[in-house]
Structures are given as structure tokens and as C-alpha cells.
Amino acid sequence: MIELRNISRRFGDTSALSDVSLTIEGASFTSLLGPSGCGKSTLLRIIAGLDHPTSGSILFSGRDVRDLSAAERNIAMVFQSYALYPHMTVRGNIALPLAMRSMNRLERFPVLSELLPSARRKAVENNLAVERIAALLKIEELLDRKPSQLSGGQKQRAAVGRALVREPTAFLLDEPLSNLDAKLRHAMRAEIVDLHRTTGRTFIYVTHDQAEAMSMSDQVVVIMDGKVQQVDAPRDLYERPASRSVAAFVGDHPVNFLDVAVDRRQLAPPFEDVTLDTAIPGRTVTVGIRSERLHPAADGALAGRIERVDYLGSSTMVSLRLPSGHRLSAVLSEQDAVPVEGEILRLSFAPQRADLFDPDSGQRIDARLVPARASSRPARRDQ
Ligand code: ATP
Numbered sequence: 207m208i209e210l211r212n213i214s215r216r217f218g219d220t221s222a223l224s225d226v227s228l229t230i231e232g233a234s235f236t237s238l239l240g241p242s243g244c245g246k247s248t249l250l251r252i253i254a255g256l257d258h259p260t261s262g263s264i265l266f267s268g269r270d271v272r273d274l275s276a277a278e279r280n281i282a283m284v285f286q287s288y289a290l291y292p293h294m295t296v297r298g299n300i301a302l303p304l305a306m307r308s309m310n311r312l313e314r315f316p317v318l319s320e321l322l323p324s325a326r327r328k329a330v331e332n333n334l335a336v337e338r339i340a341a342l343l344k345i346e347e348l349l350d351r352k353p354s355q356l357s358g359g360q361k362q363r364a365a366v367g368r369a370l371v372r373e374p375t376a377f378l379l380d381e382p383l384s385n386l387d388a389k390l391r392h393a394m395r396a397e398i399v400d401l402h403r404t405t406g407r408t409f410i411y412v413t414h415d416q417a418e419a420m421s422m423s424d425q426v427v428v429i430m431d432g433k434v435q436q437v438d439a440p441r442d443l444y445e446r447p448a449s450r451s452v453a454a455f456v457g458d459h460p461v462n463f464l465d466v467a468v469d470r471r472q473l474a475p476p477f478e479d480v481t482l483d484t485a486i487p488g489r490t491v492t493v494g495i496r497s498e499r500l501h502p503a504a505d506g507a508l509a510g511r512i513e514r515v516d517y518l519g520s521s522t523m524v525s526l527r528l529p530s531g532h533r534l535s536a537v538l539s540e541q542d543a544v545p546v547e548g549e550i551l552r553l554s555f556a557p558q559r560a561d562l563f564d565p566d567s568g569q570r571i572d573a574r575l576v577p578a579r580a581s582s583r584p585a586r587r588d589q
Contacts, residue, residue, distance in 0.1 A: 207232050208253065208376065208408065213262035215248050215432075222248045223432045226262070230376075230425070235402050235409045237419035240429035241455070246412045249429070250378050253410065255279045266375065282369035283378045290353040290364055297336055297349040300367045304332040339367045342404065343397075359390045366401070376408040383418065395422055416456050420444070428452050446561075450492060450568040453561055459497045459523075464532045465490050465565050473575075475530040479507040480557040480575045491571065494561035497523070500536035502543075506554035510534060512547050526551055 208230040215223040223245045230236045238246040251257035253264060255276035264271050271279055290299050305328075340346045343363045353361055362382055369377060379398070383391045399422050402409045413419050419426045420440040428435040428443065436448040447453035453461050467474035470485040477493065500508070510526035513533075522538040524545055536553055538544070545551050557575035564571055 207265075207267055208410075209265040209268075210249075210253070211263045211265070213249070213252060213259045213264070215245070215252065215257070216260045221432050223252075223259070226429075226432075226434050228427060228434060228437060230408060230410060232267075232408050233406050234424045235399070235411065235422060236425045236427060237411045237413055237423040238427050238429060239413055239416060239419040239455075240435075242414055244429045245432040246414075246429055247380055250283075250380055250410065250412050253376075254281045254283050254378055256283075280372070280375045281378055282372055282374035282376070283380065284362075284365050284369050284382045290361060290368070292353050295350050295352055296340075296345065296356070296364045296367075297333070299353070299364055300336045300339060300349075300371050301332050303368060303372045304335055305329075335371055336367075339371045342370075342401070343367050358387075359394060362394065363397075366398075370401070370405065374407065376410060377402075377405075378410045378412075380412045381414070382411075383413075384415075391418075398422065417458065420456065426456075428455065430455075446570070447494075448570050450494065450563040453494050453563075457496060457498075459537050460535050461561075462493075462495045462497060462500075462532075462534050463563070464493045464495070464534075466493060466530075466532075476508050476528045476532060477575070479578055481578050482562075483574045483576045484572075486562075486571055486573050488564070490565045492563040492565045492568075493575070494563060495534075495555055496559075497535040498537045499559055500534065500553040500555050502536075502538060502545075503552060503554035506552035508534060508555065509550055509552040512545050512549050512551050515545060515547055517544060524551065526553075 210226055210228040213223055213226040214221070226249060238249055240246050248257060252259050255271065255274060255278075266279065291302070294302070336349070337346065340349055343366060345360065345363050345367065348356060348360055348364070353364065356364065366382070383394050395418060398411075411419070411422065420443070423440060425437060426440055426443050427437045430451055436443060436452050438446075443452065443456050447456060450463060466477055467489060468482070468486065468491045471482040473480065473482065473491070508528060510528040512524055512526045514525040516523040520540050522542070522544050523535060524538060525533060525535050527533055534553070557577055560575045562571040562573055562575070563569065
């Protein structure tokens with residue numbers, strides 16, 4: 207288990223991380239997700255021992271690792287740039303960490319190593335380990351190539367192989383797929399998840415791609431402006447975002463945020479058909495509705511004039527303006543009729559699945575929208 211306690215990191219006047227506390231369970235897959243510059247890489251480097259916090263502590267299985275070097279922490283890191291040695295073959299690259307660990311200077315010396323029985327024995331052992339890893343990564347046939355003879359995905363696998371061969375306690379990956387094209391990235395995602403399963407190691411994965419984090423992780427840590435916004439399983443992140451910014455960052459489609467006047471439980475248009483299940487303080491509330499949760503329906507509560515239609519093949523994105531002045535985006539599925547700009551479209555949504563936020567702080571409000579008739583208090587329509 208890796209524990210981060212109140213980690214802060216300043217670079218001069220820049221606060222890269224502020225008061226980050228986090229627990230990463232052993233053998234779990236945790237993603238650090240956030241926009242560019244939010245502090246993800248800094249946090250990863252601090253865990254690896256390549257950088258040090260200005261304040262706060264890091265514990266590995268309960269032990270403070272402040273004084274342990276990166277090598278002593280036995281953490282493996284794969285960077286975006288792969289950092290393979292260009293003059294060495296894939297076999298040499300993968301074997302290098304083993305040679306560094308198991309052989310002394312003499313045994314590693316190219317000519318001497320041929321003459322020393324101890325070096326020959328270790329080289330055979332190391333080679334077996336390399337071949338085992340290569341089989342796991344399906345790169346056996348590439349072992350004798352140099353990095354310049356590999357594709358991006360193959361280089362990435364070789365770099366993963368080199369990190370894995372040391373049998374690290376934790377495996378840290380910093381945007382390892384960002385240099386790959388979309389198709390290969392997809393395939394590699396599945397491979398990394400497989401690798402996590404087969405090795406049973408702790409994986410910590412840095413990405414700014416929410417789909418990557420959501421599809422691969424047990425736990426996602428959303429970081430913004432150097433602060434942890436939310437730590438949750440992917441599903442909980444999507445279903446119960448802690449703030450408006452998290453809601454907007456997570457998910458494939460835009461979220462509609464509608465600021466509406468509220469009086470205890472009653473909401474202003476366009477939400478006359480729903481009420482809050484509990485009274486909330488304040489005069490305005492932000493209602494967040496994911497665009498994929500709006501569906502065309504003859505009796506839909508939200509009707510507006512279509513201002514824009516973007517046909518995307520498997521779905522169609524429509525933007526409409528409601529009489530209340532709010533704009534709404536909806537993702538229509540392939541089965542829905544493709545509407546025309548200028549038409550009136552009626553949309554329904556499941557009120558319980560809308561998210562509510564404080565318009566000032568952006569934080570989630572612990573209340574739900576419910577159909578007006580389901581509320582214990584008579585709805586305005588029934589009065
Ligand atoms: P990206 O996704 O773009 O790689 P990131 O989330 O990994 O970004 P970091 O690289 O951790 O972000 O940087 C966090 C902040 O700290 C940024 O504002 C960055 O400019 C700053 N920073 C990082 N390293 C240094 C450094 N060595 N000196 C000064 N500022 C730094």
C-alpha cells in the first residue's frame with residue numbers, strides 16, 4: 207500500500223501540488239487524471255523518488271520512504287518518450303536493469319563477461335527472464351532489433367518490458383500511450399490492463415485522457431490545479447461527480463449546466479415538472495444533465511428550437527434553445543430520427559440522474575431532482 211500524506215510541492219512561486227493525501231492499495235490500478243499542468247507528473251515523480259515534496263510524507267507499506275532513493279524504492283517507471291538506449295537491442299535494453307542489479311562492474315564489462323563463469327551464468331539467467339517478459343508482451347521476435355527498427359507501439363512494449371523485468375513493487379506509467387495513434391492506443395490499453403492482471407502489481411497511471419482512466423482503473427484520482435478533486439471508482443466518478451469541474455471533465459460528451467432559480471424545493475423553468483427531494487439554501491442551483499441522458503420523447507419536459515445539428519454517424523449532437531433562455535445539447539442515438547435545424551425538439555430526462563451543484567463553489571449539492579408528483583409536497587401543477 208502506498209500512502210501520500212499532505213504532499214505539497216512548490217517550484218518557486220508555482221504551487222504544483224497542494225495538500226495531496228491519497229491511499230493506493232497494493233495490486234490496484236490507480237489513474238492520476240487531470241488537465242495539462244495540474245501536477246500529475248510531479249506527483250508520480252515524487253512517488254518514484256525522482257522528486258521530493260516541499261512538505262508531507264510518503265509511506266510504502268507503512269514505512270516512510272523519505273530517505274530512500276528511486277532505486278531503493280524499487281519502482282519501475284515508463285515515460286512518454288520510452289527512453290530506450292538506441293545502440294542496444296531490445297534484448298539488451300530489457301536486460302539492462304537485471305545486469306545493473308545482479309552483476310558487478312567487471313561482470314558487466316563486455317569482453318570480461320565472456321571469460322568470467324559467474325558472469326556467464328548470470329547472463330543466462332537474465333536472458334531467461336528477458337525471454338519470459340518478451341513472451342508476456344508478445345515481442346519475442348523483436349528481441350534482436352534496435353529501437354530505430356521498431357514502431358511506436360513496439361518501442362512502448364520494449365520500454366514496458368524493461369520496467370517489468372525488475373519485478374518492481376509498483377509500476378508507474380506517465381502518459382505511455384500518448385505517442386501512439388488512436389487504434390494502437392486502444393489496443394495497448396487492453397494490453398496494459400492484461401499486464402496488470404497477470405503481474406498482480408500496483409499500477410499508477412498518469413493520463414489527461416478521461417476515457418483511458420475510466421476504462422482501465424480501479425480508482426481514479428482527479429487532480430486540478432495541484433489539488434485532489436475526487437478519488438473514486440470510475441463509475442462513482444461518473445454517477446456522483448464531487449464538483450461541476452469533475453462532471454465536465456469525466457465522460458465522453460458535454461454536460462449541460464443550467465443555472466436556475468430555486469425556492470427551497472421548487473425550481474424555476476424549465477424545471478417546473480420536477481422538485482428537489484430536500485430543501486436547499488440559496489437562490490440559484492446549477493442543474494447538470496449529461497447530454498447522453500437526454501432523449502427525444504413526445505411527452506418530454508424540455509422542448510426547444512434546434513439551433514445546430516452535428517451528424518456524427520453513430521450519433522447526432524443537437525443544440526437547442528429553451529424558452530427559458532437556456533441552451534441544451536443532446537446526443538441522439540443512431541435509432542433516433544436525425545432532426546433538422548429550426549425544428550422544435552422535445553426531450554425527456556430521468557430527473558434522479560441529474561447532478562446538482564452550488565453555482566458559486568461548483569461543489570456537489572447532496573439533493574436529487576424528483577418528478578413533482580413523486581414529492582411528498584404537492585407539486586405546483588397539482589395545487
Ligand atoms: P502534463 O499533462 O502537461 O504533463 P502535468 O499535470 O503532469 O502536466 P506537471 O508536469 O506535474 O503537470 O506540472 C505541474 C506544474 O508545476 C506546472 O505548472 C508546471 O509548469 C510546474 N512545474 C513542473 N516541474 C517544474 C520545474 N522543474 N520547475 C518549475 N515548475 C515546474
